Amino acid sequence: MQRRKERVDRGIKVRAGDVFALCSWREMIYLAAPRLLPIAVCLLLPPMLGAYWQKVLLSVAVFALLAISWDLLAQAGMISLGQALFFGMGAYVAGVLNRYAGIHPFITMPVASIAGGVICTLLLLPVLRLRGIYFSMVTLILPLMFVRLIEATRIIGGTEGLSSITPLPSRWIELYLILAVFLFALFGFRRMLASDYGLVWKGISDNDRAVMNAGINIYWFKIQALFIASCIGAFAGAFMTHVYMFVGMPVFALDYSILPIAAAVVGGSGTLAGASLGAFILVPLSEILRGIGGLRIVFYGIFLVVFIVALPEGIFHYIQRKYHQFERWVEVK
Amino acid sequence: MFLGTVVYAVINSVILALMAIGFNLTFGITGVANFAYGSLYVFSAYLSWMLLNWLGIPFLLSAAVSILVTMILGALMYRFILLRVRGQALSEVIATFGIGLAILELFRYFGMVGFEYTLPVFVDHSLMIAGVYVDMQRVLIVVIGLALIVALWVFTHHSSIGLAFRGIAQDERTALTLGIDSDWIATLSVSLGAGLAALAATVIVPLGSIAPAEGYDVLIKALAVCIVGGLGSTGGVIVASFAIGFAERFTDTYLSSHWTMIVSLAAILLVLAIKPSGLFGKQKELEERI
Numbered sequence: 043m044q045r046r047k048e049r050v051d052r053g054i055k056v057r058a059g060d061v062f063a064l065c066s067w068r069e070m071i072y073l074a075a076p077r078l079l080p081i082a083v084c085l086l087l088p089p090m091l092g093a094y095w096q097k098v099l100l101s102v103a104v105f106a107l108l109a110i111s112w113d114l115l116a117q118a119g120m121i122s123l124g125q126a127l128f129f130g131m132g133a134y135v136a137g138v139l140n141r142y143a144g145i146h147p148f149i150t151m152p153v154a155s156i157a158g159g160v161i162c163t164l165l166l167l168p169v170l171r172l173r174g175i176y177f178s179m180v181t182l183i184l185p186l187m188f189v190r191l192i193e194a195t196r197i198i199g200g201t202e203g204l205s206s207i208t209p210l211p212s213r214w215i216e217l218y219l220i221l222a223v224f225l226f227a228l229f230g231f232r233r234m235l236a237s238d239y240g241l242v243w244k245g246i247s248d249n250d251r252a253v254m255n256a257g258i259n260i261y262w263f264k265i266q267a268l269f270i271a272s273c274i275g276a277f278a279g280a281f282m283t284h285v286y287m288f289v290g291m292p293v294f295a296l297d298y299s300i301l302p303i304a305a306a307v308v309g310g311s312g313t314l315a316g317a318s319l320g321a322f323i324l325v326p327l328s329e330i331l332r333g334i335g336g337l338r339i340v341f342y343g344i345f346l347v348v349f350i351v352a353l354p355e356g357i358f359h360y361i362q363r364k365y366h367q368f369e370r371w372v373e374v375k
Numbered sequence: 376m377f378l379g380t381v382v383y384a385v386i387n388s389v390i391l392a393l394m395a396i397g398f399n400l401t402f403g404i405t406g407v408a409n410f411a412y413g414s415l416y417v418f419s420a421y422l423s424w425m426l427l428n429w430l431g432i433p434f435l436l437s438a439a440v441s442i443l444v445t446m447i448l449g450a451l452m453y454r455f456i457l458l459r460v461r462g463q464a465l466s467e468v469i470a471t472f473g474i475g476l477a478i479l480e481l482f483r484y485f486g487m488v489g490f491e492y493t494l495p496v497f498v499d500h501s502l503m504i505a506g507v508y509v510d511m512q513r514v515l516i517v518v519i520g521l522a523l524i525v526a527l528w529v530f531t532h533h534s535s536i537g538l539a540f541r542g543i544a545q546d547e548r549t550a551l552t553l554g555i556d557s558d559w560i561a562t563l564s565v566s567l568g569a570g571l572a573a574l575a576a577t578v579i580v581p582l583g584s585i586a587p588a589e590g591y592d593v594l595i596k597a598l599a600v601c602i603v604g605g606l607g608s609t610g611g612v613i614v615a616s617f618a619i620g621f622a623e624r625f626t627d628t629y630l631s632s633h634w635t636m637i638v639s640l641a642a643i644l645l646v647l648a649i650k651p652s653g654l655f656g657k658q659k660e661l662e663e664r665i
Contacts, residue, residue: 121465168648175408175464176651179602180644186595187640194633307469336484343477350470351459 044374049367076365080228080318084221088214096217100285102325103220104278108298109305109317110227111274116311117235118267119247121174124181126298127165128275129282130188132158136280137204137289147210147284151277158276163269170264173250185294192291203290210284220281224318227274232314243267301325304342308349310356319358379507380628386513388620389520390579392612394593395600396523397571403606404531405564406544407457408467409449411475412572413594418478419445419573420585424492434495442573449569453562461561475590483587493584494577512581519578523571528609540564599639603646605653614654618642 058069084103088096108125115122136154139145145153169180193201210216234240245253246260253260283289301324302317309320331338353360394416401409409415419441426437452474460466501510531537542550543557550557572593599619604611619639626634646653 123468172647172651175468176647178465178468179598180647183640183643187637187644190633190637190640194631194637303469336480339480340477340484343473343475343480346473347456347470347477350466350473351456354460354466 045371046374047369048372049363049369051367055366077229080315081225084225088217088221093213096213098326098329100217100220102322103224104282105301105305105325106224106318106321107220107227107274107278108302109309109321110224110231110314111271111278112302113306113311113314113317114231114235114274115267115271116306117240117247118243118264119173119250120264120267121178122181122271122299123178123303124183124185124299125275125302126185126294126296127181127188128158128162128272129279129298130185130293131162131272132276132279133283133289133293134198134279135161135276136283137207138198140207140284141204147208151280151284154280154283155273155277158279159269159273162272162276163265166268167265170261170268182299185299189291189294199290201291203288203292205288207283207287207289209287216285223277223281228314228318231270235314304346306356307346308357310358310360313358313362316356316358320356323357380624382507382509384621384624385617386509386517387624388617389517391596391600391620392524392616393516393520393575393579395597395604395612395616396520396527397568397575398594398597399601399604399606399609399612400527400531400540400571401564401568403601403608403612404544405540405561406606407453407461407561407565408464408471409452409457409565409568410468410472410594411452411478412568412597413590413592414475414478415445415449415569416572416576416593417482417585417587417590418448420494420576420580421482421487421492423577424494424585427494438494438577442570442577445573446566446570450562450566452569453565457561457565458558475594479587479590488586489584491584492586494580496581512578516578516582523574524609524613531609536560536563596639599643602643602653605655608653608655611653611655 054069054072058073064070087099091099108129111128112122112125132154135157136147136150139150139153140147165184166180169177172180192198198204210219235243242253242258242263245256245258246263250260279293282293302321305320305324306317307320308324309318310316328338328342331341334341349356398409398412401407401412422444423434423437423441426432426440427434430437432440452471456470456474457467460470496510496512501508529537531541539550539555539560540563542553542555543560547557550560596619600612600615602615603619604613604615619642622638622642623635626638
């Protein structure tokens with residue numbers, strides 16, 4: 043006797059997908075709860091935490107932004123292995139503007155986001171036509187090269203970097219600013235991906251030649267995807283510059299490239315929420331594991347492998363499935 | 376000074392080719408991404424060091440044992456991890472990179488860094504070539520490296536297993552219809568690639584010392600050589616390693632050592648942007664660029 047697992051939508055999902063959703067509290071909560079949960083967490087968590095864990099929450103939000111930026115690029119068929127490029131570019135633009143021109147953080151951050159986005163897009167423009175792993179290689183190499191270039195030419199601070207950069211007014215503003223930007227990016231870009239515009243991106247990643255056949259200029263869409271993703275990454279970098287009051291070669295470090303990918307892998311890519319969930323799991327986890335020193339990167343590596351092999355869809359898709367459907371074993375006739 | 380630089384550039388090029396040859400076999404010829412390559416290199420070096428210094432086994436025997444163990448490790452890695460994500464390029468890269476990360480950081484955690492972590496040279500002797508002293512180990516490296524490249528070329532072009540390696544990279548399904556067991560061939564390819572990494576480590580490590588950071592370096596260099604030369608081409612490996620090797624040594628001598636790494640990175644970037652299949656790659660144009 044053979045059995046197979048059957049998945050059936052829950053009744054409440056079927057009803058809530060229809061106009062009856064507004065007929066009962068239960069269905070309204072069923073629809074709203076997954077959306078309200080992250081907002082509630084971001085609003086209520088900061089006052090409950092101590093100064094140390096507030097810093098952790100801050101870097102969680104930064105890495106979640108980087109993971110969202112990675113996920114957006116991946117949706118348009120571009121797998122990046124170098125989010126550090128976007129992050130570092132934003133960080134350096136903000137640092138230079140603040141240090142040499144003395145511009146206020148609230149102006150440098152938006153300017154650095156846009157300028158970082160433009161620079162990164164221009165840098166990657168010549169390799170826009172590359173597909174798959176070839177594009178990934180380029181993104182892997184660019185940040186490595188910037189580190190060596192800064193080291194060799196000693197421009198913008200060289201190996202010492204730029205220090206004594208103006209901090210943000212208070213740590214509450216810092217924290218709520220980044221959390222607000224994170225929530226805005228999460229919900230805004232999720233909405234964008236669900237629209238027709240997002241559909242074109244997904245089409246490009248599924249079958250780019252078919253999209254070209256439909257008379258759509260995929261290069262223009264890829265440029266837009268690159269610009270949007272690198273703006274998000276650059277904002278994260280510019281923000282961190284003002285938090286650390288320092289910018290230097292570590293902003294191009296491999297951490298900023300690997301952690302977002304790890305977050306997207308653990309959480310599940312394609313939904314942005316999955317990538318953010320991954321960041322909310324991985325960053326605090328690595329803080330807890332900080333006690334065991336260098337061994338934590340070992341665990342990290344093993345963690346990645348286990349997730350890729352055992353739960354390739356990611357946590358978010360798993361939870362989503364459990365939320366919307368129930369499973370049962372049925373006999374195969 | 377010029378002649379000396381040329382001599383050392385040749386040696387450097389052959390070292391690069393040696394580092395890249397296993398990666399080329401796995402990633403270039405068979406198309407299986409093995410980004411744990413650098414850490415397998417470091418792993419085998421540490422293993423033969425431990426066998427040599429802790430158990431007192433003679434050097435050649437311990438090197439042979441560590442090459443064998445690394446090959447088995449490669450095969451196991453394919454069977455239990457890579458097989459499950461086969462065909463998804465990104466997952467292959469992340470999974471193997473994760474394994475590599477774990478191995479390298481484990482050695483770093485144990486603090487096995489320093490000058491005492493090195494392997495003995497084969498023959499302690501030095502020669503005079505073109506007015507510069509070259510020790511016997513470097514001469515041996517050149518000989519072994521060139522021999523290995525020739526062997527690889529013969530293997531991939533004139534043996535049935537070697538042809539199967541290239542076959543599953545070109546079209547896995549057609550290879551299956553011709554009776555090639557693609558899983559077995561891919562296992563063999565990862566395992567052989569790991570073995571070549573171990574062999575390279577045995578020969579190259581006596582020149583310096585073993586360090587976990589070396590693993591990332593080896594991976595990047597192997598990637599550079601394979602990309603510049605063209606995936607799937609043995610001749611490309613030679614040309615690319617000589618181009619990068621000479622460029623590195625000459626920038627080192629005439630510019631400054633800061634620029635050495637930049638040269639090889641810039642070479643990869645340029646080749647990727649202009650001709651992604653590499654100087655001698657003959658692979659599928661439409662799959663790499665649109």
